[in-house]
Amino acid sequence: MLQAGRGLVAGCVRGVGGRLPLPPTTFPYGVGVLAAGLRWTPQSWSPPESQEPQADPQDVPHLLSKATVDGNLDSAHQGLHTLSQWVSTNKVNFQKDVKDEEQFGKLITLIDRGSIRTPPSSLLAALKSLTRMGVSSDTHVVQSIENQLLWNIRKVSFPILLSILLFHIKHQNSDLEKKVLREAVEAVQRRWVEVTKASEVELLYLHQDLFTVEFMGHVDDRTTELTAELSYEELAKVFCALGSVKRRATPVIRSLAFHMARQGEPLPPKMLSNILFAAQALTFPDPVLLEKVATDLAPQIPQIDKPTLIGSILFCAGQLRWRCPVLLEALAEWVEKNATACPAQTLASLVLTLATVSYIPNDIDSLFRVVLPRLSQESLGRTSAWLDVVWALVVLGRADAQQVASVLNPTFVAAVMAAEAQHRPGVRLKLLNVDAAAGLLIPGYSGPRMETGELEGAAMPVRGREELRLSRHVLSTLHNLVPPPRFLLQNLPAPMGVHVDGELLTDQQGRPLPIQDHGGVLAGKGPASPPPEGAVRLGLLVWGFRDYTTGTQELVGSARLAMRLLEARGCRPLQVPYFEYSTKAKTLKNAKYLEAKIKEVVSTVS
Structure with a gap:
């Protein structure tokens, strides 16, 4: 048999x-x-083992x-x-x-x-x-x-x-x-009806290119039917297989995530890291699944002995914009204790993730005392990696003049722009952020700055379709209160690497003033004439879904940096979050909301 x-x-x-x-x-x-x-x-x-312990020619x-x-x-x-x-x-x-x-x-x-x-x-x-x-x-x-x-x-x-x-x-x-x-x-x-095991589903997903679209649709259906019978490990393996081929079959991944979140015994850290990697590959930051992963993973962090695994978890958390204080604290504590064993890439992942989700660990001073001396352009290898670290330190408010000067040096700027030609817009925006911080946020900075010509040709930050739609709707409603161009400046350039939806000027009661007569400060040029005494400059910031960390109402690090730069330029941030403003509401209701927001911001000016 x-x-x-x-x-x-x-x-x-x-x-x-x-x-x-x-x-x-x-x-x-x-x-x-x-x-x-x-x-x-x-x-x-x-x-018998006693007769032949080792093969021989x-x-x-x-x-x-x-x-x-x-x-x-x-x-x-x-x-x-x-x-x-x-x-x-x-x-x-x-x-x-x-x-x-x-x-x-x-x-x-x-x-x-x-x-x-x-x-x-x-x-x-x-x-x-x-x-x-x-x-x-x-x-x-x-x-x-x-x-x-x-x-x-x-x-x-x-x-x-x-x-x-x-x-x-x-x-x-x-x-x-x-x-x-x-x-x-x-x-x-x-014979698709004979698919009955997780290993079979996993294999078919990993080689989906061999099969027809119709067949893979049947596999999706079979997977959805099987999820209730699979173990936690089997669910995770199928989920990771989908992530590895980036097959975003929404009903399937939702079913897998639902059943994984209901499991009891935790998976090993490596498998949990794989789940996070698949979630970011599928662009599926399901809050319930992430909460389950955090619950299982955080207690196991102290037992991890591989710095690369810690780096992988940090990378995935940053890509997912996942701000989980319990997990981030555990990861930061692990890195602080094991900094000498960590490669520079793992340390850089920690700094960049903390900046991305705008999280400050409880003992960040002690953490950075052991982390920052081990980070340098030489230890990281790639020039863009060092730019990422310095940009992250700027976001966290921890960058010093020497670090900022190292990335604004003309030689470094030319090298990073040449090396990262495919990612030039993102690199350029980070350089502009650092340059703006050098002039506005770092007292006494006297190092190199970017050239005026580079600032004038600044690229605009990339925005998604939904964010653009929301911004246009807000501006259209705002025109009823502050009509452009006399009272509202639009289509502003981004010399600081920050997208500002509009700039307006009001008195201390929130009534609009003609900004066209006095000029804006966010275009990189000073006002044409001084505004009236007591006038308040406002910078309109329309926040979309991607401007917040996953499952929270906490802004990501780049958005918080944008607010700090606006305030340093003399503009009060006028924030319009996507969860407060509805494009489906009546114009009158939205106009009243914007009017109230303007008065709320102005009232905080002393």
Whole structure:
């Protein structure tokens, strides 16, 4: 009997000279094991450990003789498997110790002639053994096995069909192998109703490019049906598979996230990190799932011994704009205790993530005393990485004049712009942020600044479609209170690397004043004439969904920096959050809201 998966499959094989039971073969869960396919463990064939503790080239003739002595097909397959293990572990050399052995030719002939009587699982195991030993796909024995698999491909069990599929995805050296792969793909697509395991779903998602859109839709449906029956680990593996191929099948990932959030026992930190990576790859920052991950991960942070894993968690938290104080405190404490073991990239990830989500750890002074001395342009390698660190320190209010001067140096600016040509807009905006902070937020700064020509050609910060739509709606409503261009300046440049939706001037009661007569200060130029005494300048900042950390009403670090720069330029931030302003409300209601906001900001001016 041949044990397959979690059940038994009849697999009695009659050899030329007799009949022996095949050893058990299992299909463990997980695509990693499935990728290895059917692994034959010849328990009954292995010689006693005391007699043969280590393979030796002199053992090859004995093994081949034993495998072919009575013409038994089972013995031949077992011998082939053992031989392939010796070759793959470098215990023997195939070209030197095996290939020219007369008995090896007899072994191959025996397997070749018996292929028609061999079950598909054993055929696949033999094919893998031959491949590991380096036997060419053009040889007769390999082609015989391939032909038998091709004939049986519609009759094999679904797990074996997937193993055949996966093997041939990796081996496409001959026309016959390509044909087997095509037939396997078609067979899998016809039998989609037989998908019942997480490992099968995971495999199909990882190789979705082979299949039709219709078939993958069926896989999505099957996955949704199976989620309630899967374990936490299985749910996580399927979720990570979707993330690795960036398949954003919303109903599927929502179902997976829902059931993962309901699980009890926590997963290991590595698997939780993979979930975070998949969530950011899928742009799926589900608050309930993130809360579950934080609950499971935070208590395990002190036991982590790999700085790269800490760096991965920090990177994902920053990409997700995930401001979780409990987790961030645990990560910051771990880094502080293990700073000497951390590569510079991990330390940089900590600083950048704290800046992105605008979070200040409880003991940030102690943390930065051990972190910052280990960060430099030389330790990070890439010039843009050092710019990211200095920009993050500016956001956190921790940058000093020396650090700022190092990135505003003309040589550094030219180097980073040339090296990061594909990401030039983002690099330019960070340089403009740092330059503005040098002139407005760092007292006594006397280092280099960006040239006037560079400021005039500043790129505007990129905004999404929804953010643009919200901004235009707010401005349209605001025109009823402060009509442009006399009372409202729009389409402002961004010399500070900050997008300001508009600038207006009011008196101390919030009534608009003609800003056109006095000029704006946010365009990089001073006012045409001094405004009346007591006048208040306001900078309109319309905040969209992306300007807030995930699941909160806390602004991200770049938005907080924008407010600080506006205030330093003499403008009061007039904030309009997306969750307070509705584009579906009546114009009168929105106008009253904006009027109240203007008066609220003006009332805070002493």
